[in-house]
Amino acid sequence: MPASKPLRIALIGAGTMGRQHQAVIARQPDATLCAIADPGDAGRAFAAELGVPAYRDPRELLAAERPDAAIIANPNALHVASALECLAAGVPALIEKPVGVSLEEVATLVTAARRHSTPLLVGHHRRHNPLIGRAHEWLADGVLGEPTNVTALWQLHKPDDYFAAPWRREPGNGLLHTNLIHDLDLLRHLCGEVVEVQAMASQRLRGLPYADTAALMLRFANGALGTVNASDSASAPWSWELTSGENPVYPQQSGQPCYLLAGTAGALALPQLRAWRYADEPHWHAPLAEEAITPDAGAALDRQLAHFIAVARGEAVALIDVEDAARTLALIDAVERAAASGRATQPSYPWEA
Ligand SMILES: NC(=O)c1ccc[n+]([C@@H]2O[C@H](COP(=O)([O-])OP(=O)(O)OC[C@H]3O[C@@H](n4cnc5c(N)ncnc54)[C@H](O)[C@@H]3O)[C@@H](O)[C@H]2O)c1
Known part of the structure; x- marks a missing residue:
């Protein structure tokens, strides 16, 4: 053509x-x-x-x-x-x-x-957002040193009329599949694969057949430990939607973070792209120097x-091919199994069998 x-x-x-x-x-x-x-x-x-x-x-x-x-x-x-x-x-x-x-x-x-x-x-x-591209570069350059902690927040308030379309009230269309799928995909992209999941989930507020609130714990293949704390019923400013300015339908709560990544040598906050490092040896009595770049979040x-x-x-x-996206869905599946069983759960990839 x-x-x-x-x-x-x-x-x-x-x-x-x-x-x-x-x-x-x-x-x-x-x-x-x-x-x-x-x-x-x-x-x-x-x-x-x-x-x-x-x-x-x-x-x-x-x-x-x-x-x-x-x-x-x-x-x-x-x-x-x-x-x-x-x-x-x-x-x-x-x-x-x-x-x-x-x-x-x-x-x-x-x-x-x-x-x-x-x-x-x-x-x-x-993943096509330039600020994620920059974060990926910083992480690849080793800004964190040995990764230790990953904190992701997705807390905002969906209006009730969002759930008017019948399909949005069916299983497979809630917080996990429609929203956290984005955050887990980005965490995989930025921090690598997740090998183990623990989770608590609650359906208390919306009364729908899926979680409206969830707390996840993640073990990454690189050894870092992570948490994701999420609710679609929270009047809070901490989510990619409300902080990144990517989509103008969401008023931007600038200055608030949604992802905090830490390691032995430094830390990175997104979407602000603010990094913290010690000038010399890391020491809790020494000041952390802050470096920020103004990201272009659009388009x-x-x-x-x-x-x-x-x-x-x-x-x-x-x-992002089908297999890559399927690995993110495998994390959602592991979260659901972990929340139902109360046990640590490994993601499974049936197409690899
Ligand atoms: N990338 C993102 O940030 C983002 C944001 C919102 C929604 N989405 C995704 O986009 C998809 C649609 O979400 P939405 O918010 O636009 O939902 P929506 O309910 O507004 O629109 C869905 C449309 O699909 C139509 N539809 C139903 N059955 C169909 C069929 N068999 N063939 C063709 N069309 C059919 C409906 O009539 C409706 O017009 C979902 O999978 C959602 O997860 C992605």
Whole structure:
């Protein structure tokens, strides 16, 4: 395909996130929206507004429009089925997170993705954020020394009407699968794999079939120990959404951290990208020197789309492929098993068996 022709992208699911993807496509001269598949009337109306063909079933769209690529932004439980349809049609796809809801279905997708040459990218878009890129560089340069502690916070208050869409009240669509999947993906990206999990979870506040509040303990392969303290019902400013300024729908609580990473030689706070180190030997009586850089937090979704266009054209390898995203889902699965059993639990990766 000549690089000069905009990539014809189909949107599968035109709700809140699908519309954000549409806005990003509209800003990208190298891509154009060619059709929408969404069973809802609002999706059809949106397609009509944009002047693109509308379909209720993604399979019909794929067969009729033969798009160059697709973005899958339907409910979590439909991601695997839609991704398999894209693979069968030979259409490269950007799959919203989580890659799937159960490890079993995701194992099927990992196996299918290995068999096909059609590339799939999973939408853990925060990894495309320049400030995460900088943090990754600092960590690779050894800013922490030997990593000791990882602290992640995700505490904010979702409004009740967020839960109006019936699919959001089903298992597999709560705090863990929809939200902490992002944070655990970033912790894997920044700090390496997690080998053991302990967890407590509570459904007390929302009365939904999944946790609204959770406290996790993580053992990383590099020996660091971590905690994640999270609630979707807390009136608190400590979450990526409220601190990073990445998405303007969330008023930024600047100055507040969401990730605190510490090691024998130094510490790093995100999203502020503030590092602390001792000038000489570490000593609790000596002052820690602080170094900060002003990060450019914006445009993660635009950068993700630019990467996806390159992946779809075969010019780049997916930064987050299905197997990588499946390893993050394996952590969510381990958290659920740990919370249910009260025991330390290891993540399992059935596609590796
Ligand atoms: N990357 C992020 O930061 C981010 C943010 C929000 C949501 N998401 C993800 O995006 C996905 C959608 O979330 P949302 O908030 O947009 O939900 P939403 O309820 O606003 O939209 C879902 C849309 O999918 C449509 N749909 C339902 N069944 C469908 C089907 N069979 N085929 C095609 N469309 C179908 C619905 O009609 C609706 O328009 C979820 O997987 C969610 O986890 C990601």
